[in-house]
Amino acid sequence: MPEIFRQSLLEPGKHFMSGNIACAEGALAAGCKFYAGYPITPSSEIMEHMSVRLPEVNGAFIQMEDEIGSISAMIGASWAGAKTMTATSGPGFSLMLEGVGYALMTETPCLIVDVQRAGPATGQATRPGQGDIMQARWGAHGDHRIIGLSPWSVQEMYDLTIEAFNYSEKYRVPVIFLADEVIGHLKESLYINPEIKVLDRIQTGQEPPFGTQSEDGVPPMPKFGQGAKLLITGSTHNELGFRKVSDPNVHEKLVKRLCAKIDNHTDEIVRTESYFTENCEHLLVSFGSSARSAYAAMQRAREEGIKAGLFRFITIWPFAEKQLKQAAKSCKTVLVPEMNRGQLVHEIEKCLCDKKVMSLPKTRGEAIYPEEIYQALKNE
Secondary structure, X not given: OOEEEEEOOOOOEEEEEEHHHHHHHHHHHHOEEEEEEOOOOOOHHHHHHHHHHHHHHOOEEEEOOOHHHHHHHHHHHHHOOOEEEEEEOHHHHHHHHHHHHHHHHHOOOEEEEEEEEEOOOOOEEEEEOOOOHHHHHHOOOOOOOOEEEOOOOHHHHHHHHHHHHHHHHHHOOEEEEEEEHHHHHOEXXXXXXXXXXXXXXXXOOOOOOOOOOOOOOOOOOOOOOOOOOOOOOOOOEOOOOOEOXXXXXXXXXXXXXXXXXXXXXXXXXXXXXXXXXXXXXXXXXXXHHHHHHHHHHHHHHHHOOOOEEEEEEOEEEOOOHHHXXXXXXXXXXXXXXXXXXXXXXXXXXXHOOOOXXXXXXXXXXXXXXXXXXXXXXXXX
């Protein structure tokens, strides 16, 4: 996998901007050269910023007629050799899901930013939510694996966008960037490094584009016009891309590899953070903006003698089972604050079946406040 260090497109040092703008700048820093999208609150600032910035770096921007067209154009541009992205929110993400499945089956690297809002359906268009967690994992039908990242700061909106592109290129997989409205519209400082580590796909046209000798391998991805005889199909296909929809051996081999290339590299993909988990009795487990409130609640609880700790998911998918079990070793209770009716908590319950796991859901179109989490900790 070619690894290079590129100079930052922004002046190195401290900047002040919103999460959505930081996401757009992170995409440009990672080498994104194509954006197709449709405006939708609360992600529209990403699209607006990319429409201005992409022409400045010889990239291409297009506003499509809807989100179905957006993800389709993005997939096509990826096979033309570009790093591609789109940004949306829940209703638009729902429309994209068939395209996500196609990108998974064709092993097309691309980035889908979902700045989550309160749902379902149109819901509260300008209000925060975190209800797309399971949609990101299971929205595309069939057996597959996905990578999903969740930022909790403007700094991570920038840094993790670059990381998301690197994961997408390295594993030839669509990556879902699960931000939320609070982080997307938050303004705070971030630091731009002079150099950025960027991974680019292997594009040789001499090897099969859909198969490797390794059962968990990632094949090279030549682009159209490079000389390879490319056949791209969402149907079951062999290593050369030929449809083999009636061959059970071909299908099993393909699907096993699509899953194994993520499953067998989970330790390389998963990122988490732990605070005061070594001897905590009450563990908070959260992600995104809710984890910021959990961190503040944990600090107050510890000042008052309550042995609280925090485990934060940065990578939501694949699920950080090993890391969570380690963080929860000493705790008696686990509290999971999230802006939905309880989605990630069920995965946590399965992982920590020997612990008392409690949900702290909120679906008022408001952020979860530190005081709410603190009071729940006190009442345990």
